[in-house]
Amino acid sequence: xxxxxxxxxxxxxxxxxxxxxxxxxxxxxxxxxxxxxxxxxxxxxxxxxxxxxxxxxxxxxxxxxxxxxxxxxxxxxxxxxxxxxxxxxxxxxxxxxxxxxxxxxxxxxxxxxxxxxxxxxxxxxxxxxxxxxxxxxxxxxxxxxxxxxxxxxxxxxxxxxxxxxxxxxxxxxxxxxxxxxxxxxxxxxxxxxxxxxxxxxxxxxxxxxxxxxxxxxxxxxxxxxxxxxxxxxxxxxxx
Amino acid sequence: xxxxxxxxxxxxxxxxxxxxxxxxxxxxxxxxxxxxxxxxxxxxxxxxxxxxxxxxxxxxxxxxxxxxxxxxxxxxxxxxxxxxxxxxxxxxxxxxxxxxxxxxxxxxxxxxxxxxxxxxxxxxxxxxxxxxxxxxxxxxxxxxxxxxxxxxxxxxxxxxxxxxxxxxxxxxxxxxxxxxxxxxxxxxxxxxxxxxxxxxxxxxxxxxxxxxxxxxxxxxxxxxxxxxxxxx
Numbered sequence: 001x002x003x004x005x006x007x008x009x010x011x012x013x014x015x016x017x018x019x020x021x022x023x024x025x026x027x028x029x030x031x032x033x034x035x036x037x038x039x040x041x042x043x044x045x046x047x048x049x050x051x052x053x054x055x056x057x058x059x060x061x062x063x064x065x066x067x068x069x070x071x072x073x074x075x076x077x078x079x080x081x082x083x084x085x086x087x088x089x090x091x092x093x094x095x096x097x098x099x100x101x102x103x104x105x106x107x108x109x110x111x112x113x114x115x116x117x118x119x120x121x122x123x124x125x126x127x128x129x130x131x132x133x134x135x136x137x138x139x140x141x142x143x144x145x146x147x148x149x150x151x152x153x154x155x156x157x158x159x160x161x162x163x164x165x166x167x168x169x170x171x172x173x174x175x176x177x178x179x180x181x182x183x184x185x186x187x188x189x190x191x192x193x194x195x196x197x198x199x200x201x202x203x204x205x206x207x208x209x210x211x212x213x214x215x216x217x218x219x220x221x222x223x224x225x226x227x228x229x230x231x232x233x234x235x236x237x238x239x
Numbered sequence: 240x241x242x243x244x245x246x247x248x249x250x251x252x253x254x255x256x257x258x259x260x261x262x263x264x265x266x267x268x269x270x271x272x273x274x275x276x277x278x279x280x281x282x283x284x285x286x287x288x289x290x291x292x293x294x295x296x297x298x299x300x301x302x303x304x305x306x307x308x309x310x311x312x313x314x315x316x317x318x319x320x321x322x323x324x325x326x327x328x329x330x331x332x333x334x335x336x337x338x339x340x341x342x343x344x345x346x347x348x349x350x351x352x353x354x355x356x357x358x359x360x361x362x363x364x365x366x367x368x369x370x371x372x373x374x375x376x377x378x379x380x381x382x383x384x385x386x387x388x389x390x391x392x393x394x395x396x397x398x399x400x401x402x403x404x405x406x407x408x409x410x411x412x413x414x415x416x417x418x419x420x421x422x423x424x425x426x427x428x429x430x431x432x433x434x435x436x437x438x439x440x441x442x443x444x445x446x447x448x449x450x451x452x453x454x455x456x457x458x459x460x461x462x463x464x465x466x467x468x469x470x471x
Contacts (some may be wrong), residue, residue, distance in 0.1 A: 022345065025340075063379075063418065063420065063421040069383060070387055103372075116344065117279055166325070207406070216411050
Protein backbone atom coordinates (compact mmCIF):
# COMPACT_ATOMS: atom_id res chain seq x y z
CA UNK A 1 0.00 0.00 0.00
CA UNK A 2 2.81 2.38 0.75
CA UNK A 3 3.72 2.46 -2.90
CA UNK A 4 7.34 3.38 -2.58
CA UNK A 5 8.53 1.08 0.14
CA UNK A 6 11.99 -0.34 -0.15
CA UNK A 7 11.67 -4.04 0.11
CA UNK A 8 13.34 -6.78 -1.82
CA UNK A 9 11.68 -9.99 -2.90
CA UNK A 10 12.76 -13.02 -0.94
CA UNK A 11 15.51 -15.01 -2.46
CA UNK A 12 15.36 -13.64 -5.98
CA UNK A 13 17.48 -10.56 -5.75
CA UNK A 14 14.88 -8.53 -7.59
CA UNK A 15 13.03 -5.49 -6.39
CA UNK A 16 9.47 -6.39 -5.57
CA UNK A 17 7.29 -3.68 -6.99
CA UNK A 18 5.18 -1.40 -4.85
CA UNK A 19 3.34 -2.69 -1.82
CA UNK A 20 -0.31 -3.11 -2.43
CA UNK A 21 -3.02 -4.80 -0.41
CA UNK A 22 -3.22 -8.50 -1.30
CA UNK A 23 -6.33 -10.68 -1.12
CA UNK A 24 -7.65 -11.91 2.19
CA UNK A 25 -6.53 -9.02 4.39
CA UNK A 26 -9.44 -6.61 4.14
CA UNK A 27 -12.85 -7.23 5.66
CA UNK A 28 -15.40 -7.96 2.92
CA UNK A 29 -17.37 -4.75 3.47
CA UNK A 30 -14.24 -2.62 2.98
CA UNK A 31 -13.29 -4.48 -0.21
CA UNK A 32 -16.81 -4.29 -1.68
CA UNK A 33 -17.38 -0.68 -0.63
CA UNK A 34 -14.07 0.50 -2.08
CA UNK A 35 -14.70 -1.40 -5.31
CA UNK A 36 -18.13 0.25 -5.66
CA UNK A 37 -16.65 3.73 -5.15
CA UNK A 38 -13.79 3.00 -7.54
CA UNK A 39 -16.24 1.68 -10.16
CA UNK A 40 -18.25 4.90 -9.92
CA UNK A 41 -15.13 7.02 -10.33
CA UNK A 42 -13.95 4.93 -13.28
CA UNK A 43 -17.37 5.29 -14.91
CA UNK A 44 -17.22 9.05 -14.34
CA UNK A 45 -13.73 9.25 -15.83
CA UNK A 46 -14.86 7.31 -18.91
CA UNK A 47 -18.13 9.18 -19.38
CA UNK A 48 -18.40 11.08 -22.63
CA UNK A 49 -15.09 9.82 -24.01
CA UNK A 50 -16.18 9.13 -27.56
CA UNK A 51 -14.85 9.71 -31.04
CA UNK A 52 -11.23 10.40 -31.96
CA UNK A 53 -10.51 12.27 -28.73
CA UNK A 54 -11.92 9.34 -26.74
CA UNK A 55 -9.64 6.92 -28.60
CA UNK A 56 -6.68 9.21 -27.99
CA UNK A 57 -7.55 9.45 -24.29
CA UNK A 58 -7.88 5.66 -23.91
CA UNK A 59 -4.62 5.04 -25.71
CA UNK A 60 -2.86 7.57 -23.48
CA UNK A 61 -4.31 5.97 -20.38
CA UNK A 62 -3.35 2.46 -21.50
CA UNK A 63 0.20 3.42 -22.39
CA UNK A 64 0.64 5.44 -19.20
CA UNK A 65 -0.62 2.49 -17.13
CA UNK A 66 1.93 0.26 -18.88
CA UNK A 67 4.60 2.89 -18.22
CA UNK A 68 3.67 2.87 -14.51
CA UNK A 69 4.21 -0.88 -14.38
CA UNK A 70 7.50 -0.61 -16.26
CA UNK A 71 8.68 2.23 -14.01
CA UNK A 72 7.82 0.14 -10.97
CA UNK A 73 10.05 -2.61 -12.32
CA UNK A 74 13.08 -0.35 -12.86
CA UNK A 75 15.32 -0.53 -9.80
CA UNK A 76 16.99 2.80 -9.02
CA UNK A 77 19.19 1.38 -6.29
CA UNK A 78 19.00 -1.43 -3.78
CA UNK A 79 15.29 -2.15 -3.67
CA UNK A 80 14.22 1.37 -4.60
CA UNK A 81 11.73 1.81 -7.37
CA UNK A 82 9.18 4.36 -8.44
CA UNK A 83 5.42 4.44 -8.36
CA UNK A 84 5.03 7.53 -10.59
CA UNK A 85 1.34 7.91 -9.71
CA UNK A 86 1.62 11.70 -9.15
CA UNK A 87 3.50 11.90 -12.43
CA UNK A 88 0.61 10.11 -14.19
CA UNK A 89 -1.71 12.81 -12.86
CA UNK A 90 0.66 15.58 -13.91
CA UNK A 91 0.74 14.18 -17.44
CA UNK A 92 -2.84 13.01 -18.00
CA UNK A 93 -4.84 15.17 -15.63
CA UNK A 94 -6.94 13.89 -12.72
CA UNK A 95 -9.31 11.61 -14.67
CA UNK A 96 -6.65 10.08 -16.91
CA UNK A 97 -4.18 9.73 -14.05
CA UNK A 98 -6.77 8.02 -11.89
CA UNK A 99 -7.70 5.60 -14.68
CA UNK A 100 -4.07 4.81 -15.48
CA UNK A 101 -3.31 4.09 -11.82
CA UNK A 102 -6.43 1.95 -11.51
CA UNK A 103 -5.60 -0.07 -14.63
CA UNK A 104 -1.98 -0.51 -13.56
CA UNK A 105 -3.23 -1.98 -10.29
CA UNK A 106 -5.64 -4.25 -12.11
CA UNK A 107 -2.88 -5.55 -14.38
CA UNK A 108 -0.48 -6.02 -11.47
CA UNK A 109 -3.07 -8.10 -9.64
CA UNK A 110 -2.93 -10.76 -12.35
CA UNK A 111 0.85 -10.54 -12.76
CA UNK A 112 1.58 -12.09 -9.39
CA UNK A 113 0.71 -9.34 -6.95
CA UNK A 114 -2.75 -10.66 -6.17
CA UNK A 115 -5.17 -8.20 -4.67
CA UNK A 116 -8.04 -8.80 -7.09
CA UNK A 117 -10.60 -8.47 -4.29
CA UNK A 118 -8.70 -5.41 -2.99
CA UNK A 119 -8.65 -3.77 -6.41
CA UNK A 120 -10.99 -1.04 -5.17
CA UNK A 121 -8.78 -0.01 -2.27
CA UNK A 122 -5.56 -0.31 -4.28
CA UNK A 123 -7.05 1.58 -7.21
CA UNK A 124 -8.45 4.32 -5.00
CA UNK A 125 -5.19 4.69 -3.10
CA UNK A 126 -2.94 4.98 -6.14
CA UNK A 127 -5.58 6.78 -8.19
CA UNK A 128 -6.06 9.38 -5.46
CA UNK A 129 -2.32 10.10 -5.59
CA UNK A 130 -2.56 10.62 -9.35
CA UNK A 131 -5.62 12.88 -9.07
CA UNK A 132 -4.12 14.86 -6.19
CA UNK A 133 -0.85 15.15 -8.13
CA UNK A 134 -2.74 16.64 -11.09
CA UNK A 135 -4.66 19.14 -8.97
CA UNK A 136 -1.73 20.26 -6.84
CA UNK A 137 0.61 20.57 -9.82
CA UNK A 138 -1.91 22.74 -11.63
CA UNK A 139 -1.91 25.05 -8.60
CA UNK A 140 1.85 25.10 -8.00
CA UNK A 141 3.42 25.13 -11.46
CA UNK A 142 2.85 28.85 -12.05
CA UNK A 143 4.10 30.24 -8.73
CA UNK A 144 6.96 27.74 -8.28
CA UNK A 145 7.91 26.78 -11.83
CA UNK A 146 7.75 23.31 -13.39
CA UNK A 147 10.60 21.60 -11.52
CA UNK A 148 9.96 23.02 -8.05
CA UNK A 149 6.22 22.62 -8.56
CA UNK A 150 6.70 18.94 -9.40
CA UNK A 151 8.96 18.40 -6.37
CA UNK A 152 6.50 20.13 -4.04
CA UNK A 153 3.54 18.26 -5.53
CA UNK A 154 5.16 14.84 -5.37
CA UNK A 155 6.50 15.35 -1.85
CA UNK A 156 3.14 16.60 -0.56
CA UNK A 157 1.08 13.91 -2.25
CA UNK A 158 3.37 11.06 -1.29
CA UNK A 159 3.81 12.26 2.29
CA UNK A 160 0.04 12.46 2.67
CA UNK A 161 -0.32 9.04 1.06
CA UNK A 162 2.33 7.55 3.34
CA UNK A 163 0.65 8.97 6.43
CA UNK A 164 -2.77 7.79 5.25
CA UNK A 165 -1.34 4.39 4.39
CA UNK A 166 0.29 3.98 7.78
CA UNK A 167 -2.89 5.04 9.60
CA UNK A 168 -4.99 2.73 7.46
CA UNK A 169 -2.73 -0.25 8.07
CA UNK A 170 -2.70 0.46 11.80
CA UNK A 171 -6.50 0.64 11.76
CA UNK A 172 -6.84 -2.67 9.90
CA UNK A 173 -8.53 -5.33 12.05
CA UNK A 174 -5.73 -7.82 11.36
CA UNK A 175 -6.32 -10.05 14.36
CA UNK A 176 -9.68 -9.05 15.81
CA UNK A 177 -9.68 -11.89 18.37
CA UNK A 178 -6.47 -10.74 19.96
CA UNK A 179 -6.43 -7.53 21.97
CA UNK A 180 -3.70 -4.90 21.89
CA UNK A 181 -1.59 -4.96 25.00
CA UNK A 182 2.13 -4.84 25.62
CA UNK A 183 2.69 -4.89 21.87
CA UNK A 184 1.71 -1.21 21.55
CA UNK A 185 5.31 -0.16 22.14
CA UNK A 186 6.57 -2.56 19.48
CA UNK A 187 3.96 -1.24 17.05
CA UNK A 188 5.18 2.31 17.64
CA UNK A 189 8.67 1.16 16.75
CA UNK A 190 7.28 -0.44 13.59
CA UNK A 191 5.61 2.82 12.60
CA UNK A 192 8.93 4.65 12.81
CA UNK A 193 10.73 2.03 10.72
CA UNK A 194 8.08 2.11 7.98
CA UNK A 195 7.88 5.91 8.08
CA UNK A 196 11.67 6.19 7.68
CA UNK A 197 11.61 3.85 4.68
CA UNK A 198 8.71 5.78 3.14
CA UNK A 199 10.50 9.09 3.68
CA UNK A 200 13.65 7.91 1.93
CA UNK A 201 11.66 6.58 -1.00
CA UNK A 202 9.61 9.79 -1.10
CA UNK A 203 12.76 11.85 -1.57
CA UNK A 204 13.91 9.66 -4.47
CA UNK A 205 10.49 9.74 -6.11
CA UNK A 206 10.18 13.53 -5.77
CA UNK A 207 13.59 13.99 -7.38
CA UNK A 208 12.84 11.60 -10.24
CA UNK A 209 9.36 13.00 -10.88
CA UNK A 210 10.70 16.54 -10.99
CA UNK A 211 13.47 15.50 -13.40
CA UNK A 212 10.99 13.71 -15.67
CA UNK A 213 8.47 16.56 -15.66
CA UNK A 214 11.20 19.13 -16.31
CA UNK A 215 12.56 16.98 -19.15
CA UNK A 216 9.13 16.55 -20.73
CA UNK A 217 8.25 20.22 -20.27
CA UNK A 218 11.43 21.06 -22.17
CA UNK A 219 11.13 18.44 -24.89
CA UNK A 220 7.35 18.16 -25.41
CA UNK A 221 5.46 20.50 -23.16
CA UNK A 222 2.08 19.29 -24.47
CA UNK A 223 2.66 16.00 -22.65
CA UNK A 224 2.54 17.77 -19.29
CA UNK A 225 -1.08 18.42 -18.29
CA UNK A 226 -1.90 22.09 -18.78
CA UNK A 227 1.34 22.56 -20.70
CA UNK A 228 1.89 23.99 -24.17
CA UNK A 229 -0.32 23.37 -27.14
CA UNK A 230 -0.22 19.91 -28.71
CA UNK A 231 2.10 19.34 -31.60
CA UNK A 232 0.46 19.77 -35.01
CA UNK A 233 -1.27 16.60 -36.17
CA UNK A 234 -0.14 14.91 -39.34
CA UNK A 235 -2.63 14.21 -42.07
CA UNK A 236 -3.02 10.52 -41.11
CA UNK A 237 -4.06 11.22 -37.53
CA UNK A 238 -7.59 11.62 -36.28
CA UNK A 239 -8.80 15.19 -36.25
CA UNK B 240 12.84 -9.42 -14.22
CA UNK B 241 9.20 -8.52 -14.74
CA UNK B 242 9.84 -8.58 -18.50
CA UNK B 243 11.08 -12.17 -18.36
CA UNK B 244 8.14 -13.19 -16.15
CA UNK B 245 5.51 -11.64 -18.41
CA UNK B 246 7.20 -13.01 -21.54
CA UNK B 247 7.29 -16.50 -20.08
CA UNK B 248 3.69 -16.47 -18.85
CA UNK B 249 2.51 -15.15 -22.19
CA UNK B 250 4.43 -17.86 -24.06
CA UNK B 251 3.05 -20.58 -21.77
CA UNK B 252 -0.49 -19.30 -22.31
CA UNK B 253 -0.14 -19.03 -26.08
CA UNK B 254 1.69 -22.30 -26.74
CA UNK B 255 0.41 -24.66 -24.03
CA UNK B 256 -1.63 -27.70 -25.01
CA UNK B 257 -2.54 -29.17 -21.63
CA UNK B 258 -6.13 -30.14 -20.73
CA UNK B 259 -6.40 -26.83 -18.86
CA UNK B 260 -5.31 -24.86 -21.94
CA UNK B 261 -7.96 -26.68 -23.99
CA UNK B 262 -10.79 -25.61 -21.69
CA UNK B 263 -12.73 -22.53 -22.73
CA UNK B 264 -11.39 -19.13 -21.66
CA UNK B 265 -14.69 -18.59 -19.85
CA UNK B 266 -14.21 -21.74 -17.74
CA UNK B 267 -10.59 -20.87 -16.97
CA UNK B 268 -11.53 -17.35 -15.91
CA UNK B 269 -14.46 -18.51 -13.78
CA UNK B 270 -12.26 -21.18 -12.21
CA UNK B 271 -9.61 -18.59 -11.32
CA UNK B 272 -12.26 -16.35 -9.79
CA UNK B 273 -13.58 -19.27 -7.75
CA UNK B 274 -10.05 -20.12 -6.58
CA UNK B 275 -9.52 -16.50 -5.46
CA UNK B 276 -12.83 -16.71 -3.58
CA UNK B 277 -11.70 -19.99 -2.00
CA UNK B 278 -8.44 -18.38 -0.87
CA UNK B 279 -10.17 -15.35 0.62
CA UNK B 280 -12.87 -17.40 2.35
CA UNK B 281 -10.47 -19.89 3.99
CA UNK B 282 -10.82 -19.60 7.75
CA UNK B 283 -7.77 -21.60 8.82
CA UNK B 284 -4.16 -21.71 7.72
CA UNK B 285 -4.51 -25.44 7.01
CA UNK B 286 -7.46 -24.83 4.66
CA UNK B 287 -5.60 -22.00 2.90
CA UNK B 288 -2.56 -24.29 2.54
CA UNK B 289 -4.76 -26.99 0.98
CA UNK B 290 -6.21 -24.40 -1.42
CA UNK B 291 -2.65 -23.38 -2.37
CA UNK B 292 -1.79 -27.07 -2.86
CA UNK B 293 -4.80 -27.60 -5.12
CA UNK B 294 -3.86 -24.57 -7.23
CA UNK B 295 -0.28 -25.87 -7.53
CA UNK B 296 -1.55 -29.31 -8.57
CA UNK B 297 -3.77 -27.57 -11.11
CA UNK B 298 -0.68 -25.68 -12.30
CA UNK B 299 1.23 -28.95 -12.63
CA UNK B 300 -1.59 -30.44 -14.74
CA UNK B 301 -1.46 -27.28 -16.87
CA UNK B 302 2.36 -27.62 -17.12
CA UNK B 303 2.57 -24.00 -16.00
CA UNK B 304 5.85 -24.38 -14.07
CA UNK B 305 4.46 -24.50 -10.50
CA UNK B 306 7.83 -23.62 -8.94
CA UNK B 307 7.94 -20.40 -10.96
CA UNK B 308 4.31 -19.75 -10.10
CA UNK B 309 5.28 -19.77 -6.41
CA UNK B 310 8.13 -17.32 -6.99
CA UNK B 311 5.88 -14.99 -8.99
CA UNK B 312 3.18 -15.15 -6.32
CA UNK B 313 5.50 -14.00 -3.50
CA UNK B 314 5.00 -10.33 -4.38
CA UNK B 315 2.38 -9.70 -1.65
CA UNK B 316 4.96 -10.51 1.04
CA UNK B 317 6.31 -6.95 1.51
CA UNK B 318 2.86 -5.59 2.31
CA UNK B 319 2.24 -8.35 4.82
CA UNK B 320 5.68 -7.72 6.37
CA UNK B 321 4.64 -4.10 6.95
CA UNK B 322 1.26 -5.17 8.34
CA UNK B 323 2.88 -7.55 10.82
CA UNK B 324 5.45 -4.90 11.77
CA UNK B 325 2.62 -2.50 12.58
CA UNK B 326 0.49 -5.18 14.24
CA UNK B 327 2.90 -7.07 16.49
CA UNK B 328 -0.07 -8.45 18.43
CA UNK B 329 -0.93 -10.70 15.45
CA UNK B 330 -0.80 -14.37 16.43
CA UNK B 331 1.43 -16.70 14.36
CA UNK B 332 -1.54 -18.75 13.13
CA UNK B 333 -3.27 -15.57 11.94
CA UNK B 334 -0.04 -14.50 10.18
CA UNK B 335 0.12 -17.90 8.49
CA UNK B 336 -3.52 -17.61 7.40
CA UNK B 337 -3.04 -14.15 5.86
CA UNK B 338 0.17 -15.23 4.12
CA UNK B 339 -1.42 -18.35 2.68
CA UNK B 340 -4.59 -16.53 1.61
CA UNK B 341 -2.52 -13.94 -0.29
CA UNK B 342 -0.25 -16.61 -1.78
CA UNK B 343 -3.12 -18.90 -2.89
CA UNK B 344 -5.00 -16.06 -4.50
CA UNK B 345 -1.91 -14.72 -6.30
CA UNK B 346 -1.13 -18.28 -7.46
CA UNK B 347 -4.61 -18.64 -8.97
CA UNK B 348 -4.22 -15.41 -10.92
CA UNK B 349 -0.71 -16.24 -12.11
CA UNK B 350 -2.05 -19.61 -13.25
CA UNK B 351 -4.86 -17.90 -15.15
CA UNK B 352 -2.39 -15.73 -17.04
CA UNK B 353 -0.08 -18.70 -17.62
CA UNK B 354 -2.87 -20.71 -19.26
CA UNK B 355 -4.99 -18.05 -20.93
CA UNK B 356 -3.74 -15.38 -23.34
CA UNK B 357 -4.56 -11.90 -22.06
CA UNK B 358 -6.71 -11.18 -25.09
CA UNK B 359 -8.92 -14.17 -24.21
CA UNK B 360 -9.21 -12.97 -20.60
CA UNK B 361 -10.31 -9.60 -21.98
CA UNK B 362 -12.92 -11.25 -24.20
CA UNK B 363 -14.43 -12.88 -21.12
CA UNK B 364 -14.10 -9.77 -18.96
CA UNK B 365 -15.60 -7.76 -21.80
CA UNK B 366 -18.96 -9.23 -20.87
CA UNK B 367 -18.94 -7.18 -17.65
CA UNK B 368 -16.44 -4.39 -18.40
CA UNK B 369 -17.24 -1.32 -20.52
CA UNK B 370 -15.70 -1.67 -23.99
CA UNK B 371 -13.60 1.44 -23.52
CA UNK B 372 -12.03 0.03 -20.36
CA UNK B 373 -11.32 -3.28 -22.08
CA UNK B 374 -9.75 -1.34 -24.96
CA UNK B 375 -7.50 0.57 -22.54
CA UNK B 376 -6.48 -2.72 -20.90
CA UNK B 377 -5.62 -4.16 -24.30
CA UNK B 378 -3.45 -1.12 -25.05
CA UNK B 379 -1.82 -1.51 -21.63
CA UNK B 380 -0.87 -5.13 -22.22
CA UNK B 381 0.49 -4.53 -25.71
CA UNK B 382 2.39 -1.44 -24.57
CA UNK B 383 3.88 -3.34 -21.67
CA UNK B 384 5.95 -5.54 -24.00
CA UNK B 385 6.98 -2.61 -26.16
CA UNK B 386 8.01 -0.48 -23.21
CA UNK B 387 9.84 -3.27 -21.41
CA UNK B 388 11.84 -3.91 -24.57
CA UNK B 389 12.50 -0.19 -25.03
CA UNK B 390 13.62 0.26 -21.42
CA UNK B 391 15.91 -2.74 -21.63
CA UNK B 392 17.43 -1.44 -24.89
CA UNK B 393 17.91 2.03 -23.40
CA UNK B 394 19.57 0.64 -20.28
CA UNK B 395 21.83 -1.62 -22.37
CA UNK B 396 22.77 1.22 -24.72
CA UNK B 397 23.61 3.49 -21.79
CA UNK B 398 25.70 0.73 -20.17
CA UNK B 399 27.64 -0.03 -23.37
CA UNK B 400 28.41 3.64 -23.91
CA UNK B 401 29.36 4.15 -20.29
CA UNK B 402 26.69 6.82 -19.95
CA UNK B 403 25.19 7.49 -16.53
CA UNK B 404 21.96 9.08 -17.65
CA UNK B 405 19.85 10.87 -15.06
CA UNK B 406 16.34 9.64 -14.31
CA UNK B 407 14.82 12.58 -16.17
CA UNK B 408 16.32 11.56 -19.48
CA UNK B 409 15.91 7.80 -18.89
CA UNK B 410 12.36 7.67 -17.55
CA UNK B 411 11.33 10.78 -19.50
CA UNK B 412 12.73 9.29 -22.70
CA UNK B 413 10.83 6.10 -22.04
CA UNK B 414 7.60 8.00 -21.49
CA UNK B 415 8.25 10.08 -24.57
CA UNK B 416 8.68 6.90 -26.59
CA UNK B 417 5.47 5.57 -25.04
CA UNK B 418 3.45 8.65 -25.85
CA UNK B 419 4.73 8.92 -29.38
CA UNK B 420 3.71 5.33 -29.89
CA UNK B 421 0.38 6.17 -28.27
CA UNK B 422 -0.33 8.66 -31.04
CA UNK B 423 -0.08 5.81 -33.54
CA UNK B 424 -2.15 3.48 -31.36
CA UNK B 425 -4.86 6.15 -31.15
CA UNK B 426 -4.93 6.38 -34.95
CA UNK B 427 -5.30 2.61 -35.25
CA UNK B 428 -7.99 2.50 -32.55
CA UNK B 429 -9.88 5.26 -34.29
CA UNK B 430 -9.58 3.59 -37.69
CA UNK B 431 -10.70 0.19 -36.43
CA UNK B 432 -13.41 1.57 -34.19
CA UNK B 433 -13.01 1.28 -30.42
CA UNK B 434 -16.70 0.54 -30.01
CA UNK B 435 -16.88 -2.24 -32.59
CA UNK B 436 -17.99 -5.56 -31.07
CA UNK B 437 -15.31 -8.27 -30.83
CA UNK B 438 -16.14 -10.96 -33.42
CA UNK B 439 -14.23 -13.65 -31.48
CA UNK B 440 -15.98 -13.15 -28.14
CA UNK B 441 -18.59 -15.85 -28.77
CA UNK B 442 -15.84 -18.43 -29.24
CA UNK B 443 -14.25 -17.51 -25.90
CA UNK B 444 -17.60 -18.03 -24.17
CA UNK B 445 -18.50 -21.33 -25.91
CA UNK B 446 -18.35 -24.31 -23.47
CA UNK B 447 -15.86 -27.08 -24.27
CA UNK B 448 -15.48 -30.68 -23.16
CA UNK B 449 -12.43 -30.02 -20.98
CA UNK B 450 -14.07 -27.19 -19.04
CA UNK B 451 -14.55 -29.68 -16.23
CA UNK B 452 -10.76 -29.74 -15.55
CA UNK B 453 -10.23 -26.16 -14.29
CA UNK B 454 -13.76 -25.97 -12.88
CA UNK B 455 -13.19 -29.25 -10.99
CA UNK B 456 -9.99 -27.95 -9.37
CA UNK B 457 -11.73 -24.69 -8.48
CA UNK B 458 -14.74 -26.52 -7.02
CA UNK B 459 -12.41 -28.65 -4.88
CA UNK B 460 -10.63 -25.53 -3.59
CA UNK B 461 -13.93 -23.84 -2.87
CA UNK B 462 -15.27 -26.92 -1.09
CA UNK B 463 -12.20 -27.10 1.17
CA UNK B 464 -12.53 -23.44 1.99
CA UNK B 465 -16.27 -23.61 2.75
CA UNK B 466 -15.77 -26.73 4.85
CA UNK B 467 -13.13 -24.91 6.89
CA UNK B 468 -15.66 -22.14 7.55
CA UNK B 469 -18.23 -24.71 8.59
CA UNK B 470 -15.76 -26.35 10.94
CA UNK B 471 -14.81 -22.97 12.46
